[in-house]
Structure formats: C-alpha cells, structure tokens
Amino acid sequence: MPHLVEPNIPHRAMLTPPKDSHPEKGIVTQLRAYLAQSDLPEDGRLPPERELSSALGVSRTELRKALDVLEEEGQLWRHVGKGTFLGSRPLDTFADISALARRSNPAEVMRARLVMEPEIARAAAFSATPAAIAEMRLCLARSRQAETWRHYEGWDTRLHRTIAEATQNSLLLGLFDTLNAVRRAVTWGRLRTAPVRPAPTHHSFAEHDAIVEAIELRDMAGAAAAMRTHLKSVERKLLEQQDSRPEDR
Amino acid sequence: MPHLVEPNIPHRAMLTPPKDSHPEKGIVTQLRAYLAQSDLPEDGRLPPERELSSALGVSRTELRKALDVLEEEGQLWRHVGKGTFLGSRPLDTFADISALARRSNPAEVMRARLVMEPEIARAAAFSATPAAIAEMRLCLARSRQAETWRHYEGWDTRLHRTIAEATQNSLLLGLFDTLNAVRRAVTWGRLRTAPVRPAPTHHSFAEHDAIVEAIELRDMAGAAAAMRTHLKSVERKLLEQQDSRPEDR
DNA sequence: ATATAAACCAAATCATAATTGGTCGCTCAC
DNA sequence: GTGAGCGACCAATTATGATTTGGTTTATAT
Structure with missing residues (x-):
C-alpha cells in the first residue's frame, strides 16, 4: 500500500502570497514561472500532479485548474497513465x-x-x-x-x-x-x-x-x-x- | 524457480513404431495427417513443439525436421516466442x-x-x-x-x-x-x-x-x-x- | 458556497515470470 | 563414427500483476 499517511509537515499557509483578487490566475502565473525556470527532461514531461501540487504549495484541485488553462491554450497536453507534457500532443499516428x-x-x-x-x-x-x-x-x-x-x-x-x-x-x-x-x-x-x-x-x-x-x-x-x-x-x-x-x- | 527437475518418467523407447525406411518422411506425413484432422484455432496456431512432439510420440528433433519441410513448402511459418502457424507468413502489415x-x-x-x-x-x-x-x-x-x-x-x-x-x-x-x-x-x-x-x-x-x-x-x-x-x-x-x-x- | 483532502477509477507503464522457437552439448545405440 | 534423443540454455515474445498517473467523486471543513 503506497503513500500511507503523509508525515506531519507544518503547513505553509503563511508562505502563500496574500489573497489575490483572482487567485486561480495567480496559480497560473506561478505555474508558468515554474515551467520557465525548471529544466524539464528531454520529453517535456513535468512531474505528476500530486508532486507538483505539494511542490508549489497549492492543492491538487487548484493546480489542475491552472493546468486546464494551459492545456486549453495548447501549451501542454495530458494523458492518463502517461503524464503531463509540454508542447502539442503527438498525433499517435503509428498505425501499429x-x-x-x-x-x-x-x-x-x-x-x-x-x-x-x-x-x-x-x-x-x-x-x-x-x-x-x-x-x-x-x-x-x-x-x-x-x-x-x-x-x-x-x-x-x-x-x-x-x-x-x-x-x-x-x-x-x-x-x-x-x-x-x-x-x-x-x-x-x-x-x-x-x-x-x-x-x-x-x-x-x-x-x-x-x-x-x-x-x-x-x-x-x-x-x-x-x-x-x-x-x-x-x-x-x-x-x-x-x-x-x-x-x- | 520453474521446472526444477523432471520427475523420473520411464522411457518409452519401446513404444516407438518400428523402424521405417524413410523415418523423416513418415513423420512428415504423420504431421500432415494431424494438421488435417485436428481443428486448430482461428489464427492457425498449432501447439508448441514440446507438446506436439510428445503428442505425436516423436522426438522434438524429428518433429522440427518435419516442420522444416512444411515450412520450406510454405505451408506454415514460425517465429520465436510467438509459435508456429499455418498458412503464409503475414506480410509485415505495419501500415508504413x-x-x-x-x-x-x-x-x-x-x-x-x-x-x-x-x-x-x-x-x-x-x-x-x-x-x-x-x-x-x-x-x-x-x-x-x-x-x-x-x-x-x-x-x-x-x-x-x-x-x-x-x-x-x-x-x-x-x-x-x-x-x-x-x-x-x-x-x-x-x-x-x-x-x-x-x-x-x-x-x-x-x-x-x-x-x-x-x-x-x-x-x-x-x-x-x-x-x-x-x-x-x-x-x-x-x-x-x-x-x-x-x-x- | 468553495476549497481541500482523501478515496476511487481506468488507462498506461513497469517489472517479473512464463512460453516458445532456435541452438548447443552430451550420451547412447548401432 | 554417425546420427538420434535428451536436456539445458538463449533470445524474442507474451502473460500477469503491481504501480503510476490523470480524471472524477465524495465527505468534510472553513
């Protein structure tokens, strides 16, 4: 059984930026900054949502909202079981x-x-x-x-x-x-x-x-x-x- | 660890049919008869060599010789790990x-x-x-x-x-x-x-x-x-x- | 109401074991 | 000696089960 119980990490609520009038927009920009500075692997895959959300100090729900925005913009694509990737979805066109x-x-x-x-x-x-x-x-x-x-x-x-x-x-x-x-x-x-x-x-x-x-x-x-x-x-x-x-x- | 030691099965050398003047030919015809009467699955796959040899009462070596003949005739095709199949080898239909x-x-x-x-x-x-x-x-x-x-x-x-x-x-x-x-x-x-x-x-x-x-x-x-x-x-x-x-x- | 956390789901991936045709080496019979 | 049988091993493939991952739902709390 993986990931039994999260060890008690002190909440960093106080480190979150002060309330924004458009909080989700803030997360989007935060995510953009992360993607800009973080060097991703060759395939453009970025860490799984569960890691990324805790790394950015936001809930997974909010992170997913931000990812939805970027996906809508066509800046990244996602697929269950595979992960989230930068760039445009590779047309899986190998007719295997x-x-x-x-x-x-x-x-x-x-x-x-x-x-x-x-x-x-x-x-x-x-x-x-x-x-x-x-x-x-x-x-x-x-x-x-x-x-x-x-x-x-x-x-x-x-x-x-x-x-x-x-x-x-x-x-x-x-x-x-x-x-x-x-x-x-x-x-x-x-x-x-x-x-x-x-x-x-x-x-x-x-x-x-x-x-x-x-x-x-x-x-x-x-x-x-x-x-x-x-x-x-x-x-x-x-x-x-x-x-x-x-x-x- | 699979297949540790074969349990001691009494040899059945005495059960082998009497010597044939052209033993391998006999096996080929025997194999042909088997393929004709046995109803194979849709894909034409026939049992693995180890089973087939014991089922026909011949050694795997002899069976393989017979299979070589039939393969040479184009009546079947083989591939490691896949098996042996009737008919012609499917042209590499990978849609290139x-x-x-x-x-x-x-x-x-x-x-x-x-x-x-x-x-x-x-x-x-x-x-x-x-x-x-x-x-x-x-x-x-x-x-x-x-x-x-x-x-x-x-x-x-x-x-x-x-x-x-x-x-x-x-x-x-x-x-x-x-x-x-x-x-x-x-x-x-x-x-x-x-x-x-x-x-x-x-x-x-x-x-x-x-x-x-x-x-x-x-x-x-x-x-x-x-x-x-x-x-x-x-x-x-x-x-x-x-x-x-x-x-x- | 909204957000969060947790749990669950299905698709995909990864790791491991089991099959299977091909090959080699040894032994035995003739 | 020669060839056949037998067992073991090899590499390619398949089968299987656990794990990961994005997507979704539910309960809880603020």
Missing part, C-alpha cells in the same frame, strides 16, 4: 496493427467494415478493370468449390481485397489492408474451423454474386448497397454465434 | 506511413477522404456524446478566431479528428489517423504558411457548421452529405491550386 487490435473488438471491426467496404465497392464499380472483374469471378467460383471453411475464407478474403484493388487507389488499398490485418488479429472466440465445407446455400454466395454483378454493370449505388447487405448478413451471423456461444475468452 | 505516402498522391488522398469521412460523419451523428459535440463547437469557434493559416489548419484537423473520435470506434479512429498522417506526408511540401488569416467568408466555415449541426441533430444522412459537400469544396480548391501552381512534390 497489434496495438489497434488490442484496443479493438469484433463489433468495432464489423462497424468499420460497414463504413469502409460499401464505399470501396462503390469506387470499384467506377474504376474496376475487366481483369479485376475477371479475378473477382474467379474468387466467386473458387469459394463455391472450397472444401473446407479455411479454404473458403481464403477466397472470401481475396475477393474483398480484389475489390479494394479495383479502386486503383493505393491509399484506400492500404487502409483496407490495415483493417483486414486488424480483423484477423482481433482475438475473437475462435470461429468456425469445422472441416466441413460451406453449404451451397450459404448466404454469402448469392451476396458476393450481387456485389460483383453490380460492379460489372458499373452500378455504383448498387455495388455499395450489395456490399452493405452482405456485411450486414455477416454481422448478424457473427452476433448469433456470439450469443449462442457465450464462452468468453 | 511513409511507404504509403510514397505510392500515393494528393488526388488519391482526397478520394480516400471522400470515401471515409462522410461515412465517419454518419457514424458520428449516431454515437457522438454531448461532450464530443461541445468539442466540435469549440473547434468551430477557434478556427474562426484563428489568426494564421497554421492555427486554422490546427483547429480544422482537430475538428475532423474529433468527429472521428465521436464514432467511439477505436479502429475507425486508427484508420482515420493513418489517412491523416499520409495526407500530411503527401502535402508536406506545399503547406501555405501565409501569415494572413483565413477570410471570414472562407467556404469551410459554413460547411463545418453544417456538418456539426447535422451531427448534433442526429441527422446521419445529413452529416454524411454535409461532409461530402465540404470535402468536394476542398478538392476543388486543391485542384485549382495545383493547376495554377504546377509544381509537383
């Missing part, structure tokens, strides 16, 4: 797949797919080449022939990626790949690994057909709608599975 | 911002934004908290007060990111951040640092207002449409600039 996967979950992945993939399909309907469409048809055929769920999923993944490629937008493709990597990395309760093959009536077959058909017809709205319908089906299936099998972890 | 930016260009970035951000705004209209909306309004006000283009862009960026945060979907937020990082990397050369402030009639002001207003009204379609309108304006402005100033990169 594993980090994303750790913070995410299957429901989020499905919602992200529902945001991205219909629009990707729309773009693909606009710019897909005949070769890309041929590859989509190949994926459709192979996924129907798949003898195991593992094989089926392989062709399913390839179909969706082919659609993303068909946008001819390398950035969109990169974002799609990132999303896909997170999807695979997210540890959802081990799904179907059954060695049985998907039933010929599996809902995805017809839905995939509809997507590719719309793309081939250059029907942008139709492609987006078909993709949305498909992902909604997948989502429903996912939720059913999750409900019927409440095992967690 | 600089690599993406190198392959991309401003036009692609704009199209990617037009794909993602309207749908993000739609989702935000559904799930934004009052606090998030308050922050959006703050960004609106501050961007109007901005005294330089740099400040304006700061608040503009923060507004768009706040909208992405309001989806309450960390994965979408991560994808948005990736897109944003690429955007900044791509437009790195040509950031206008003009000290003049944006005109009060700047098109983005009213467009931003419309987006936030739709989000506040929970008007999902309206938010998506407003965001699309805004990005179309930005795209038009971008193309004008690019035309009038044909400098590339």
Whole structure:
C-alpha cells in the first residue's frame, strides 16, 4: 500500500502570497514561472500532479485548474497513465496493427467494415478493370468449390481485397489492408474451423454474386448497397454465434 | 524457480513404431495427417513443439525436421516466442506511413477522404456524446478566431479528428489517423504558411457548421452529405491550386 | 458556497515470470 | 563414427500483476 499517511509537515499557509483578487490566475502565473525556470527532461514531461501540487504549495484541485488553462491554450497536453507534457500532443499516428487490435473488438471491426467496404465497392464499380472483374469471378467460383471453411475464407478474403484493388487507389488499398490485418488479429472466440465445407446455400454466395454483378454493370449505388447487405448478413451471423456461444475468452 | 527437475518418467523407447525406411518422411506425413484432422484455432496456431512432439510420440528433433519441410513448402511459418502457424507468413502489415505516402498522391488522398469521412460523419451523428459535440463547437469557434493559416489548419484537423473520435470506434479512429498522417506526408511540401488569416467568408466555415449541426441533430444522412459537400469544396480548391501552381512534390 | 483532502477509477507503464522457437552439448545405440 | 534423443540454455515474445498517473467523486471543513 503506497503513500500511507503523509508525515506531519507544518503547513505553509503563511508562505502563500496574500489573497489575490483572482487567485486561480495567480496559480497560473506561478505555474508558468515554474515551467520557465525548471529544466524539464528531454520529453517535456513535468512531474505528476500530486508532486507538483505539494511542490508549489497549492492543492491538487487548484493546480489542475491552472493546468486546464494551459492545456486549453495548447501549451501542454495530458494523458492518463502517461503524464503531463509540454508542447502539442503527438498525433499517435503509428498505425501499429497489434496495438489497434488490442484496443479493438469484433463489433468495432464489423462497424468499420460497414463504413469502409460499401464505399470501396462503390469506387470499384467506377474504376474496376475487366481483369479485376475477371479475378473477382474467379474468387466467386473458387469459394463455391472450397472444401473446407479455411479454404473458403481464403477466397472470401481475396475477393474483398480484389475489390479494394479495383479502386486503383493505393491509399484506400492500404487502409483496407490495415483493417483486414486488424480483423484477423482481433482475438475473437475462435470461429468456425469445422472441416466441413460451406453449404451451397450459404448466404454469402448469392451476396458476393450481387456485389460483383453490380460492379460489372458499373452500378455504383448498387455495388455499395450489395456490399452493405452482405456485411450486414455477416454481422448478424457473427452476433448469433456470439450469443449462442457465450464462452468468453 | 520453474521446472526444477523432471520427475523420473520411464522411457518409452519401446513404444516407438518400428523402424521405417524413410523415418523423416513418415513423420512428415504423420504431421500432415494431424494438421488435417485436428481443428486448430482461428489464427492457425498449432501447439508448441514440446507438446506436439510428445503428442505425436516423436522426438522434438524429428518433429522440427518435419516442420522444416512444411515450412520450406510454405505451408506454415514460425517465429520465436510467438509459435508456429499455418498458412503464409503475414506480410509485415505495419501500415508504413511513409511507404504509403510514397505510392500515393494528393488526388488519391482526397478520394480516400471522400470515401471515409462522410461515412465517419454518419457514424458520428449516431454515437457522438454531448461532450464530443461541445468539442466540435469549440473547434468551430477557434478556427474562426484563428489568426494564421497554421492555427486554422490546427483547429480544422482537430475538428475532423474529433468527429472521428465521436464514432467511439477505436479502429475507425486508427484508420482515420493513418489517412491523416499520409495526407500530411503527401502535402508536406506545399503547406501555405501565409501569415494572413483565413477570410471570414472562407467556404469551410459554413460547411463545418453544417456538418456539426447535422451531427448534433442526429441527422446521419445529413452529416454524411454535409461532409461530402465540404470535402468536394476542398478538392476543388486543391485542384485549382495545383493547376495554377504546377509544381509537383 | 468553495476549497481541500482523501478515496476511487481506468488507462498506461513497469517489472517479473512464463512460453516458445532456435541452438548447443552430451550420451547412447548401432 | 554417425546420427538420434535428451536436456539445458538463449533470445524474442507474451502473460500477469503491481504501480503510476490523470480524471472524477465524495465527505468534510472553513
């Protein structure tokens, strides 16, 4: 148990400056002075609030008010568990797949797919080449022939990626790949690994057909709608599975 | 201290199958059979070598030889500390911002934004908290007060990111951040640092207002449409600039 | 009413232990 | 001798638990 009882330090109330008409402003300036003279570590991190408040002889509440002001001014940024730092918040833009996967979950992945993939399909309907469409048809055929769920999923993944490629937008493709990597990395309760093959009536077959058909017809709205319908089906299936099998972890 | 001394387990040398003319080949087929019948977890990870060897009744050395064969065939991949997995090694899908930016260009970035951000705004209209909306309004006000283009862009960026945060979907937020990082990397050369402030009639002001207003009204379609309108304006402005100033990169 | 102190919370970090594929050295059987 | 089995060790990775830290709430006092 840390920090049991504060040893009896004589209060320094008398050392506090005389009452100010705007006391919080005074603390702000006091804090500014401290930040100016104190040499902070390389990363601009300043001591935790609990230390700083006692060092400045103010309550943590008041210190936090002052910090709020400086943060509002953009002079520093704070984050729970990390600390308080001078300067502007570093855009945490390293798209670390594993980090994303750790913070995410299957429901989020499905919602992200529902945001991205219909629009990707729309773009693909606009710019897909005949070769890309041929590859989509190949994926459709192979996924129907798949003898195991593992094989089926392989062709399913390839179909969706082919659609993303068909946008001819390398950035969109990169974002799609990132999303896909997170999807695979997210540890959802081990799904179907059954060695049985998907039933010929599996809902995805017809839905995939509809997507590719719309793309081939250059029907942008139709492609987006078909993709949305498909992902909604997948989502429903996912939720059913999750409900019927409440095992967690 | 773990695993002090292995308890004295009687050797099972006599239980080993009779000598095979090509022992290692036999183990490979045995391993193949095991992989075919055993249902592996979603990620394709198979049991650690120490378990698998005893489960198959072969020595770890022999098992590793068999695994070497399968790895050479590309049927599985291994990594120290992680384990052994079926399928092909996941291409290092770390979303390398600089690599993406190198392959991309401003036009692609704009199209990617037009794909993602309207749908993000739609989702935000559904799930934004009052606090998030308050922050959006703050960004609106501050961007109007901005005294330089740099400040304006700061608040503009923060507004768009706040909208992405309001989806309450960390994965979408991560994808948005990736897109944003690429955007900044791509437009790195040509950031206008003009000290003049944006005109009060700047098109983005009213467009931003419309987006936030739709989000506040929970008007999902309206938010998506407003965001699309805004990005179309930005795209038009971008193309004008690019035309009038044909400098590339 | 306001401020303070204390307690609690969740996110992040740190420290430590346990796994896991890769490698080396020894022993034994043939 | 040659090769296989066995055990130990290594480094990379993961898992786990305690600690730190900003954010929030509550009770108390002035």
